[in-house]
Amino acid sequence: MPNVTLAEATRLAVLQEMRRDPRIWVLGEDVARGGLFGQYRGFLEEFGERRIVSTPISESTIMGAGLGAALVGTRPIIEMRIFDFVMCAMDELVNQIAKIRYMFGGQARPAVVVRMPHGIWRNSAAQHSQMLEGWFAHLPGVIVCCPSTPADAAATMVAAIRSDDPVLVFDPKNLWGATGDIADDIAPLEFGRARHARHGDALTMVSWSACMPLAEEAADALAAQGISVDLLDLRTLAPWDADAVLASARRTGRLLVAHEAVTTAGFGAEIVAHVAERVAVRATRVGFPSVPIPFSPPLEAALRVDAAKIVSAARGLLAT
Secondary structure, three states, X not given: OOOEEHHHHHHXXXXXXXXXXXXXXXXXXXXXXXXXXXOOOOHHHHHOOOOEEXXXXXXXXXXXXXXXHHHOOOEEEEEOOOHHHHHHHXXXXXXXXXXXXXXXXXXXXXXXXXXXXXXXXXXXXXXXXXXXXXXXXXXXOOEEEOOOXXXXXXXXXXXXXXXXXXXXXXXXXXXXXXXXXXOOOOOOOOOOOOEEEEOXXXXXXXXXXHHHHHHHHHHHHHHHOOOOEEEEEOOEEEOOOHHHHHHHHHHHOEEEEEEEEEOOOOHHHHHHHHHHOOOOOEEEEEEEOOOOOOOOHHHHHHHOOOHHHHHHHHHHHHOX
16 A cells, blocks of 8 residues: 555554454544544444443553453553553553563463554643653563554554554654555564664664654765765664664664654663673764753754754764
């Protein structure tokens, strides 16, 4: 299917899986109305109110109900509507979903998908724009997915729905309208396998989610200046493709990680530390500064990561 938006790609992926497996259902705020971004458009009409369940505005209830339903054999997709709202359900996610299989010696099967659209989007300000995927990559017991293309977003959803482990899918809000081709029959993504977006030998660049198109733009700008970038899209952060990053960094000797999240304690720090412990490499990171995300459009634009900042960081790294 050509020229499909990322939002539509995920809609088609969930539609494919719900038609395949009657145990799959969706719960969350406004899902019966199609979801905030249209990712469940038409689902109520096809599957009915027993499988498309609009809930009260209570994230802890949504998360806890999803876990309970998974433990009795269904496969729920838990829709958090916007990532920031998951803060209201952290106990259910962190202390229950992530740990219950371990706590019960493997007898419990928390086969849930938690969708959390995240990132900066239309000047949505400090409480609706956060990028805290690094929090959850730090959490044992969950898979963390951060796709950046329609094809990968669709394949991520299929893999997440079929997984017996809890999977957290960070949908990039700023890329809902991004377009690309997807397969008619969507196959599952392999967790922990990066996408090699550009091939080069001057430096290694790593990114994911909404920052990935900016990294591609920066890599193309550097290529026009005669600088070839080896660019990797991680796609999943837990697990992440350390082997691919290490192999590239060994070859180039320089590593740049670009992410939309705050630089301080962001997942880029984990990548740099992991590589530096194993490879003699010069490394740097590009991310958001440690301030709340402003509502003001000019302030937000001044602070957020863009291709020019990535290019500048890359040239600085190459100069050392």
